[in-house]
Amino acid sequence: MIDVSALRALQSVAALGTLAQAADELGFTASAVSQQIKRLERQIGVAVLAPAGRRVVLTPAGQAVVDSAPAVFQAMERCTEAAQSVSRGAPRGLLRVVAFSTAIRGLLAPAIGRLSTTCPDLRLHVTEMDPDDALRCVDAGTADLALVHDADGVPAAAAPSLIQRHVHTDFGDVVMSRDHPLASIDAPLTGRDLVGHAWVTSPPGTVCHQWFRRLFADLTDAPNVRHLVDDFATQLALAASDNVVALVPRLARPAVGDELVVRPLRRQPKRDVAAAWRHSADASPAIRAVLAELVSAAQ
Structure with missing residues (x-):
């Protein structure tokens, strides 16, 4: 019979390309992952990996095994979830959650506070992770639930084995010191209102920097970026001390x-x-409880 942990190791190596990276993801040493792969090869009687420079690639037989792996994992998880749902129904145990930083601050943290009261037997282990990596970890089974955001209106690509559900829409507002000229404008601000003012903004490559660039997309005047800072609390400190304007997502915004x-x-x-x-974890009482609290936190 195929060892499930060895099958998981092969799936991770296939996704990441090296034993070392797979070991980091799975929490093992590279030697342990190598031994798991060798054990799998002995169990099925054929080689599943071949060297390719400093990386490894799947053999045709290895690819066939990896292609079949999701069905195996899903069947096992459905069996576990069905048994748990029938026997207890209440959310309990450990739920591994991966999420981007502002979702942890604005959605997960409030949800965890309430879950400690409503579901005392449930524990969440939260890891900060970008959306693409988060979805891959859930698909690979190294995490149970992910919180992801779209990229400039394009949803993060998810494998067919995953279910996605919208839980929140996050908006961005501008923040400035109380004596800044923009502070006296009561109506929603336009791009024209923002021209000529100094800014602190998130670095290029971030969603918030894309938001910032779009504010000035229809204008000929280039924005005056005085500071590039990734931490939003630091942005607000600079807005207060240096009279710059910040564009901050509501999920990320502390009390001003x-x-x-x-x-x-x-x-x-x-x-x-x-x-x-x-999909195979859709009956999980733990996931359903966390989803309900996330929606409540968003509201």
Whole structure:
């Protein structure tokens, strides 16, 4: 009979290309992953990996095994979830959640607080992770639930084995000091209102930097970017001390205090946040409980 842990190891090696990277993802040493692969080869009687420079590639037989692996994992998980649902129905045990940082702050943290009261036997282990990596981990079975956001309106690509459900829409607002000229404008701000002011913004390559660039897309005046900072609390500190303007997602925004004011934009930048889990885990009481709390936290 095929060892399930060895099958999981082969799936991870196939996705990442090296034993070392697979070992990091699975929490083993590279030697342990290598031994698992060798055990799998002995069990099925054929080689599943071949060297390719510093990486490894699947043999045709290895590819056939990897192609069949999701069905094996899903069947095992459905069996486990069915037994748990029938025997207890209550969410309990450990749920591994991977999520981007602002979702952890704005959605997961409030949900965990309530779950500690409503589901005392359930524990969440949260790891910060970008959306693409998060979805891959859930698909591979190294995480149970992911929170992901779209990229400039394009949803993160998910494997067919995953279910995605929208849980929240996050908007961006501008924040400035109370004595900044923009603070006196009560109406939602336009791109024209923002021209000529100094900014602190997230670095290029981030969703929030794309939001920022879009504010000025229809204008000929280049924005005055004084600071590039990834941490939103630091952005707000600079807005208070250096009279710069910040564009901050609501999920990421801490209490602004008396020194700062928040103003909405006429064309609000937004991103959709979705939860993702495996089809085979759809009956999980733990996942259902966390989803309910996430929706409540979003509201």
